[in-house]
Amino acid sequence: MQIDLSVIDITKKFDEFTAVERVSFEVNQGDFFSILGPSGCGKTTLLRMIAGFTEPTAGTIYIRGNDMAGIAPNKRPVNLIFQQLALFPMMTVEENIAFGLQRRRENKADIRKKVRAILDRVELPGFGEKQIDQISGGQKQRVAIARCLVLNPTVLLLDEPLGALDLKLREQMKVELKKLQAQVGTTFIYITHDQSEALVMSDHVAVMNQGTFEQLDTPQNLYNKPQTPFVARFVGQNNAWSGTVHQGQERYHEIRTDEGLIFRTRAEEQLEPGQRVDLFLRPEAMLIQPDPGLTELNRFDVVVNSILFDGANSQLLVSPLNSRRELIVALPQNRQYDYIDEGDKIELGWDKDSGICFRER
Amino acid sequence: MKAFSGKLHIQWTLVCFLTPVVLWLSLLIVLPHIDLLLMSFRTEDDSGRLMWSLSNYMLFFREPIYWLTFVRTAVYSILVTFLTFVIALPVAFYITKVAAPRFQGFLTLLLLLPFWVSELVRVYGWMILLRESGVINHFLLKTGILDRPVEMLYNDVTMIMGLVYTSMLFMVVPLIGVLESLDDSLIEAAYDLGANMWSILIKIIIPHAVPGIVSGSIVVFMLTLGNYLTPNLMGGKNSLWFTEQIYNQFIASFNWNQGSAFGFLLLVLSSLVIWVGLKLTNQKLSKVVK
The missing domain is CATH 2.40.50.100 (RNA polymerase II/Efflux pump adaptor protein, barrel-sandwich hybrid domain)
Structure with missing residues (x-):
């Protein structure tokens, strides 16, 4: 099986504080991989290093075997869904989704076709003309996912995107997100502090604490065979x-x-x-x-x-x-x-x- | 009865608060303008009697020196507004998004600092730097870059530089306001989706900043159009500004009727340019001035 992302001995230091310390892991193609940890454990820093917004202090990140050192976020084959979604309020749904394709200078007819197809896929057909402030929280969620998936990234990074939703919608989106991932087959890397999100959706979960991985395993093993007291306390x-x-x-x-x-x-x-x-x-x-x-x-x-x-x-x-x-x-x-x-x-x-x-x- | 006295009470406070505003507007702005408007339509006949006439306005169109200065002033004011925007946007962006939060107040204060001295003093400061025997010429002569001093004052470039310098703050402050409300993650999201710096600027930052850009531009444009000191001192005789024409009519020629007509033409011009600007950017005046 092909390895989409491989992170080797990555470390990030902010002055004296070490946010991420010698973390290594590999993610297979098509995997739903979650990084679970309490706030401040370094998971967002790790994600931002993969996306390219933060330069690691040491270590290497390979995406499909290519070293990502010194490659800017706009040149990486990864896309990030932000915690606050970061949809562009000055554009319509369609313009938001077309944004990345336009930056690649694809021709207009192709862009139109791809935007249509992805809107159908996230079950928002006919929403193209709507303004961002006209759609609901769950719909915004799907637009944010569509905006990234339309670019067909090697790895899709998700930074606690369900955090802002209310409980009911969050439960529903969990299931939808898992289904969507299975359909499109894109590798997802999902970070969250909510263990139920991680356990329900993921194929593999890494539990992170104070900048290091405590355990990387399947959800079942994390729950039944915790390897450290922290995992035993944190998961379930x-x-x-x-x-x-x-x-x-x-x-x-x-x-x-x-x-x-x-x-x-x-x-x-x-x-x-x-x-x-x-x-x-x-x-x-x-x-x-x-x-x-x-x-x-x-x-x-x-x-x-x-x-x-x-x-x-x-x-x-x-x-x-x-x-x-x-x-x-x-x-x-x-x-x-x-x-x-x-x-x-x-x-x-x-x-x-x-x-x-x-x-x- | 009680309700009635309550109502009366509210009306009294309204009167108290409104009186200064109404007095200010009517006595200092509306009344003089009505007088000036009337004056602009009157002219002396051969025997020195005042009569109604359009000749003050006719003269403006007949004499190329007047309407050429007028067009020049308008075009240069728009240019100054644009240049001020181009310089102020990176400054405002740096202060709100790049500089550490604890320095933001300090940097804004640095921008404000020059405005603690009067415009006159600031303009003389520029003159000390730029004149033939000024600091810059002295320095260039000393280092051997020039062998003869060059007169850097009294031309269009210097005058525009002075006007931009004077207007900077009025553009930077509204821009800081709008950029502060721009969520950083929007910029990062655009970057992540493959945008380069240029397309982030065009697609994300500027569309978000439009209200601030328009309100800053209105202030800068009006201040520049009505500026007298800077064009007069730094532009000299080579760079005529329409306010100087108005001044000449009032003070030099003592022709108040002609001066009023020019004044009103300037008022119409500034209103027209701002109206067109608002229409082009699809903004409402009441929204922009907030």
């Missing part, structure tokens, strides 16, 4: 617990939490007895009142502090007995747990493969 919800290794055998270890609970869980790294560790447990990994027949489960008793009803995302806030630590537990809405009330004492259980622990850092 997680309950964190600190404790000490009691005894270890193969991949499973016995952990004694600070409350005195003993759990058996898996670890991705080598741990010695007495080692301080952080244990992570997903809210949906905990079973409420598990069947007594399941003997392999880690079991413990908790008190329900409050019930957060949110349809399919309903949760319980609970505390282990004699502890003030608060845990989040998923509450399935299948009417099986309707009897649970605030203040009740319930038993929770989880499988030793659902938790993951890391050496404390």
Whole structure:
């Protein structure tokens, strides 16, 4: 498979501050690749280096094997969709989309044809004559995408383009964007701080923190097999617990939490007895009142502090007995747990493969 | 009763605020202009009596020196406005988009600084630099570039330079206003889509800046057209400006009727050029002056 973008050991320093530090990765042709990270982690700087707006301090960027060093943004085969979309308010929808083609001095009939085709593709036929301030947020989004896709870029860069939309529209655009990408087959590089956007749309996701990649993996692996505590905390919800290794055998270890609970869980790294560790447990990994027949489960008793009803995302806030630590537990809405009330004492259980622990850092 | 007194109260405040404006406009602008307009249509007959006549206006068209100066003034004013725009746009762009935000205020202040001294002093400053025995000639002679001093004053080029210099601020300030509202990402987006500097300027920056360009141009054009000091001192006898003709009629010839007619011709000219300008750029005066 052809590699569209390859970034090797790229570093960007602003005076003393290092925004991006020795990041390397490759993106295959037709991939939907996301860079996920909290604000200020350097993801926008990385994107701007690929687009050509920022010169890297060190390292190289290759697009389809061509070194991009010293090539200006207007000469690169990449296009960027800005966070605020940056549609030209002084032009119509059609003029916006035709802008890039006109800069390439293509002939008028071709431009017309291509603009028509791309407007159909983003499902805005007949919108060409409209002014930018006459169309809605979701339509602006599609015009911005059309304006870049019409140029047929090798790589399309997207800088949190859904950030300005309201929740409902954002959910809808997520699906549309994924579909569109599958149709056109262009390589997308999408940056976001919203993990749900990254997980839903991407083939591969890189989790970025403080200028470096923590983990580059498929969405499933990021969620199920986080390799660092940061990824465990950042991707999806997680309950964190600190404790000490009691005894270890193969991949499973016995952990004694600070409350005195003993759990058996898996670890991705080598741990010695007495080692301080952080244990992570997903809210949906905990079973409420598990069947007594399941003997392999880690079991413990908790008190329900409050019930957060949110349809399919309903949760319980609970505390282990004699502890003030608060845990989040998923509450399935299948009417099986309707009897649970605030203040009740319930038993929770989880499988030793659902938790993951890391050496404390 | 209460409502009535409230209404009365509002009317009193309105009167209080409007009185200075109305007095200013009527006493200092409207009334003198009506008098001048009447005067421009009157002329002395052979026996020295005033009578109604169009002869003041007829004279303007009969004597080439008058209407040639008039056309010259109009063309040069448009040229000055254009040159001022060409110089002011990069300056305003630098201040709003390139310079670090903490220097923006300082740079604007530097532009403002020359306006703390009067125009007269500034023009004499230029004269000290440019005259035959001036600083620049002295320097060029010393370094051996020239072997004889050159008179750089009293020609069209120098006069236009002086007028542009005088008008700069009035173009830069409205341009800074519009460019500040231009989102940087629009420029970057255009660059990303393959535009070069020139097409970004033509397609993005100038269309966005049109309201500022028009309001700056109106101010610069009117100030230049009505300027007396700079053309008189820097242009000298070789570069006649229409305001000098008006001055001559009033002061030298003591022909107030002729002077008023010229004054009104200038007023018509400036209104006409601004009207055409607004029509060409598709702008509304009320929008531009805001």
